[in-house]
Amino acid sequence: MDSIDIFLYVADILVIAGVIFAVVLPLIKSLDNPGSLLKTGVGxxxxxxxxxxxxxxxxxxxxxxxxxxxxxxxxxxxxxxxxxxxxxxxxxxxxxxxxxxxxxxxxxx
CATH class of the missing domain: 1.10.287 (Helix Hairpins)
Known part of the structure; x- marks a missing residue:
């Protein structure tokens, strides 16, 4: 396994972490205002x-x-x-x- 493979795995992990943060953190924030979930759902x-x-x-x-x-x-x-x-x-x-x-x-x- 060369360095390109390692960097591809790191990139995959970072993309997955970014997607999780992009989905979970707004959901936590929207618990204060449940109406905002409707706008997100429509999007x-x-x-x-x-x-x-x-x-x-x-x-x-x-x-x-x-x-x-x-x-x-x-x-x-x-x-x-x-x-x-x-x-x-x-x-x-x-x-x-x-x-x-x-x-x-x-x-x-």
Whole structure:
């Protein structure tokens, strides 16, 4: 095992810890105001809906060179990666539209 493998494991652990902290700490804070949990739930449901739509639209084709030994990419994995990429693109476009609308509203006021 070389240093690259060790750093990949450390990165995995740090990402998992970050996800746990990002989920648990706001939940602890929101116990003071349970109404904020509803907003969080709506946001999570919206993200899941966007991902489901993107996952449904993505294809499951796998090129022959990616189905071989080093990658072992399956059609299911290909569909998941495609759905994730489409979700990222959709969220990027939504963010840009939100920024433009906010700036137009500030300019009008």
């Amino acid at each position: 999570v449901v919206a993200l899941l809906v966007i991902f489901f739509i993107a996952y449904s639209m993505s294809g499951d084709e796998v090129a022959a060179k990616y189905a071989a030994d080093p990658f072992n990419l399956t059609p299911g994995m290909s569909k998941f990666v495609g759905g994730t990429l489409l979700t990222t693109y959709a969220l990027f476009i939504i963010a840009i539209i939100g920024i433009v609308i906010t700036e137009i509203n500030k300019a009008i006021k």
